[in-house]
Amino acid sequence: MLIDSQTLFRAGLKALFSQTTDIRVVGEAGDGQTAKRQARALGVDVVLFSPILPDVFSSDLLHELREYRPDFRFLALGESDDSQTVMRTLRAGAHGYVRKCSEPQVLFDAVAKIADGKRYIDPFLLDTLRFDQGEADDAPERILSARERQVLKLLVAGHSISNIACQLNLSIKTVSTHKSRLLQKTNLSGTADLVRYAFRHHLAD
Incomplete structure (x- = not known):
């Protein structure tokens, strides 16, 4: 399921995933309310979401979606590569984070890992996160x-x-x-x- 406020971006993702044999888009939403309605009805393995939505904080949305389906797996697709932003997104409940500017294969790998019950961080971010990680x-x-x-x-x-x-x-x-x-x-x-x-x-x- 895709959750992003930009219609053309969601269309691009659907076209991208249509090239794969093992990933199928079963739903999409441009805002939190629509996402919550669809989550009740759809059989979804991975929720691919933007950390920035027009009507709800992503942390609140993930919390509510998890109440509907505790087995939902969440993958953030964000524009920021700032380590603090990434860590906040992960702490909010995301199981992985990929930059919107990453290569398609990175996204495919992330979806596969998340669906398999694992976690995934965009390889570009790993060194930065290790460097910045600490008690602060x-x-x-x-x-x-x-x-x-x-x-x-x-x-x-x-x-x-x-x-x-x-x-x-x-x-x-x-x-x-x-x-x-x-x-x-x-x-x-x-x-x-x-x-x-x-x-x-x-x-x-």
Whole structure:
């Protein structure tokens, strides 16, 4: 499934994939709402998406699509080769990242790897990511919104989801969503890990 706001670009991708024998485009969308409607109905192995969409943050879209189908595999096709942008996209839930200026074979290889349950990074980006990777990459001010940092501090202080919802005047579902995004963006697996993360970055007393 293709998700990109540019109609001609999606048409070009469909023409490109039509030259292959093992990749078939079964759906396309130019915005997040259309993507969510189609995701409910289509049998999709890989979602090829643009990190920049007109009506939704890609992290929010991936989170919602994963709620429909936990087995969805996501491959970002982006214009940026900035390491921080790439890492944010991966932390948001993408299983791979390819530049729009890459050769077609790179994209074919990426789709095959992602469909096979693996991860894939555009070879052009590998050295840059290795060079830039470090503790600063997961710094809260880089990867978390102000609201997510607020929820994190309250979680670390021992407040329950319902108590946080009451304090921040939010629904319990919204706070739970913030916690899920915290885990996704920090690549952690539970509250205990979040506590360690918060202490490491001086977000807890």
